[in-house]
Amino acid sequence: MMNFKKYKRVPVLDYPNREWPDKEIKKAPAWCSVDLRDGNQALIDPMTVDEKIEMFQLLLKLGFKEIEIGFPAASQIEYDFLRKLVEENMIPDDVTVQVLTQCREHLIDRTFEAIEGIKNVIVHIYNSTSVLQRDVVFHMDKEAIKQIAIDGTNMVKERMKNCEGNITLEYSPESFTGTEMEFALDICNAVQKTWDHANDNKIIFNLPATVEMTTPNVYADQIEWMNKHFEDRDNIILSVHPHNDRGTGVAATELALLAGADRVEGTLFGNGERTGNVDILTLAYNMFSQGINPGLELGDINEIREVYERCCKMKVGMRHPYAGKLVFTAFSGSHQDAINKGIHAMNKRGDGIWEVPYLPIDPSDLGRQYEPIVRINSQSGKGGVAFVMDAAYGYKLPKEMQREFADVIQKISEKQGEVSPSTIMDKFREEYLDAEEPFAFIRAKVEEPEEEGETRVTLRFRYKGEEMLAEAEGNGPINAAIQAIRGKVPSVDVHVLNYSEHALSEGSEAKAAAYIQMEDAKSGRITFGVGVSSNITRASIRGMFSALNRLSR
Numbered sequence: 066m067m068n069f070k071k072y073k074r075v076p077v078l079d080y081p082n083r084e085w086p087d088k089e090i091k092k093a094p095a096w097c098s099v100d101l102r103d104g105n106q107a108l109i110d111p112m113t114v115d116e117k118i119e120m121f122q123l124l125l126k127l128g129f130k131e132i133e134i135g136f137p138a139a140s141q142i143e144y145d146f147l148r149k150l151v152e153e154n155m156i157p158d159d160v161t162v163q164v165l166t167q168c169r170e171h172l173i174d175r176t177f178e179a180i181e182g183i184k185n186v187i188v189h190i191y192n193s194t195s196v197l198q199r200d201v202v203f204h205m206d207k208e209a210i211k212q213i214a215i216d217g218t219n220m221v222k223e224r225m226k227n228c229e230g231n232i233t234l235e236y237s238p239e240s241f242t243g244t245e246m247e248f249a250l251d252i253c254n255a256v257q258k259t260w261d262h263a264n265d266n267k268i269i270f271n272l273p274a275t276v277e278m279t280t281p282n283v284y285a286d287q288i289e290w291m292n293k294h295f296e297d298r299d300n301i302i303l304s305v306h307p308h309n310d311r312g313t314g315v316a317a318t319e320l321a322l323l324a325g326a327d328r329v330e331g332t333l334f335g336n337g338e339r340t341g342n343v344d345i346l347t348l349a350y351n352m353f354s355q356g357i358n359p360g361l362e363l364g365d366i367n368e369i370r371e372v373y374e375r376c377c378k379m380k381v382g383m384r385h386p387y388a389g390k391l392v393f394t395a396f397s398g399s400h401q402d403a404i405n406k407g408i409h410a411m412n413k414r415g416d417g418i419w420e421v422p423y424l425p426i427d428p429s430d431l432g433r434q435y436e437p438i439v440r441i442n443s444q445s446g447k448g449g450v451a452f453v454m455d456a457a458y459g460y461k462l463p464k465e466m467q468r469e470f471a472d473v474i475q476k477i478s479e480k481q482g483e484v485s486p487s488t489i490m491d492k493f494r495e496e497y498l499d500a501e502e503p504f505a506f507i508r509a510k511v512e513e514p515e516e517e518g519e520t521r522v523t524l525r526f527r528y529k530g531e532e533m534l535a536e537a538e539g540n541g542p543i544n545a546a547i548q549a550i551r552g553k554v555p556s557v558d559v560h561v562l563n564y565s566e567h568a569l570s571e572g573s574e575a576k577a578a579a580y581i582q583m584e585d586a587k588s589g590r591i592t593f594g595v596g597v598s599s600n601i602t603r604a605s606i607r608g609m610f611s612a613l614n615r616l617s618r
């Protein structure tokens with residue numbers, strides 16, 4: 066048995082007055098991307114300056130107004146990147162860059178050197194406050210730990226006097242989730258008092274789940290507790306910085322927003338230390354899919370993924386929310402059937418509201434294609450095959466025909482696994498459109514009666530290789546064509562059960578597809594035939610030939 070006794074349960078906050086469970090997310094928070102700092106510090110190969118610039122430009126394009134661009138005192142590359150942004154004038158006026166530093170004098174000095182010339186900067190200082198880190202890393206008591214934060218605040222306040230930029234102070238009690246709440250509050254209040262309204266900007270208190278330690282509701286309790294107990298809440302921006310160690314970073318962040326957080330720090334696709342930071346894209350798309358403006362421009366997930374994968378040398382998983390290759394794909398029959406029906410019902414409703422079973426969001430809103438929504442394997446059903454024929458090739462198979470053609474495709478998928486749309490189309494051609502044995506259509510002349518009366522069809526066709534010319538009248542072109550064939554091939558004894566047609570394309574090159582279901586009177590066999598032509602009558606006669614060939618098999 067696994068030794069679960071090795072682990073202690075993380076204590077929960079005794080906080081029965083919580084209000085967050087009754088709240089709803091109604092607007093997006095202020096977003097801060099930490100891709101270039103927390104994301105970058107977790108990469109096997111941190112980004113080069115050029116890659117950082119590309120990532121920075123992507124973040125700007127996505128509409129981030131706060132971007133943590135690094136830890137400029139940590140290394141030359143971080144410093145050079147920041148200087149390049151300044152010297153090449155790459156930071157738009159409405160964007161605030163954020164820089165991280167420990168509360169140590171030489172690091173803060175170097176940080177201020179690095180930010181010289183920047184208009185708006187968040188100087189982000191941190192020190193670890195948890196019980197564990199106080200004990201095993203810092204060997205310090207609470208007062209000494211608090212003093213680090215106070216000293217760091219004073220250092221920023223001092224250096225700010227000689228700095229032209231508009232500085233905002235951010236303080237993070239790192240490892241907040243492992244810190245006693247009273248102590249975290251005590252430090253934040255002390256930092257705020259030390260800062261003492263050094264300028265008009267609100268102070269940012271960033272309460273990180275440096276390590277996600279327990280269930281998201283506990284984080285929400287901690288955030289709400291802090292939110293309610295700050296001494297000067299009006300002058301605070303309450304920020305959260307969740308990680309994803311237990312796989313619940315997104316849930317924890319959403320509950321933290323209910324609990325009163327104003328701002329979220331996270332990364333694209335949740336890159337970051339260990340299992341990552343919270344994934345801002347998922348959070349934003351979650352809001353979008355609830356009818357909330359996410360405040361970011363996320364209409365091209367493929368581009369975001371491409372830049373991210375290249376700059377970070379990371380891969381986005383196949384099932385990653387919103388971005389994964391397979392997340393808008395249904396293989397199973399009942400899902401495909403429901404998606405197919407849902408999309409038709411929605412188009413018919415025409416009210417512009419997205420409501421499709423199994424698809425919480427319209428893939429095209431993210432720049433994803435419809436076509437791969439449905440992929441066909443042996444788990445698929447008629448709805449899926451019909452969806453592919455419609456979405457990829459424009460053929461709207463009549464409901465009664467879907468089973469017939471799906472059975473053909475299932476035989477292939479049972480042998481070879483997944484069947485691509487092009488293979489499905491090839492098979493459709495082979496089965497319905499291209500067959501010329503024993504009957505091959507050559508041409509037809511159709512004369513409609515001027516008023517009441519019969520339609521006359523003159524038909525040229527081949528039967529078992531022999532060319533024939535036949536003529537007959539009937540109560541419509543199909544009936545007349547059947548009579549004409551019957552005159553030459555008496556064994557043909559069929560009647561039409563079902564007929565439908567639709568335009569396949571638009572404009573002067575428009576073609577029509579006709580579907581005709583026929584029954585062989587002797588054998589009782591029933592099948593569909595399909596015909597395509599720029600002329601609808603010819604399409605229906607071709608469809609009849611197609612059905613005759615299938616009945617002759």
Ligand SMILES: CC(=O)SCCNC(=O)CCNC(=O)[C@H](O)C(C)(C)COP(=O)(O)OP(=O)(O)OC[C@H]1O[C@@H](n2cnc3c(N)ncnc32)[C@H](O)[C@@H]1OP(=O)(O)O
Pocket residue numbers: 103106136138139140166167168169172191192193202203213239275
């Ligand atoms: C949760 C987070 O993501 S926090 C951000 C983490 N990111 C990084 O660390 C990436 C960049 N960091 C670095 O490159 C380096 O750590 C540097 C350049 C900042 C500092 O380098 P060094 O001084 O050589 O090493 P190191 O970080 O190990 O310093 C540890 C010392 O700083 C102290 N320290 C650690 N954090 C802090 C802090 N936030 N404020 C003040 N002192 C701190 C430690 O107590 C330790 O002191 P000791 O030497 O007396 O034991």
Ligand SMILES: CC(C)C(=O)C(=O)O
Pocket residue numbers: 103165191237239240271273274275276306308
């Ligand atoms: C510096 C802090 C905010 C951090 O990165 C963390 O706690 O994860």
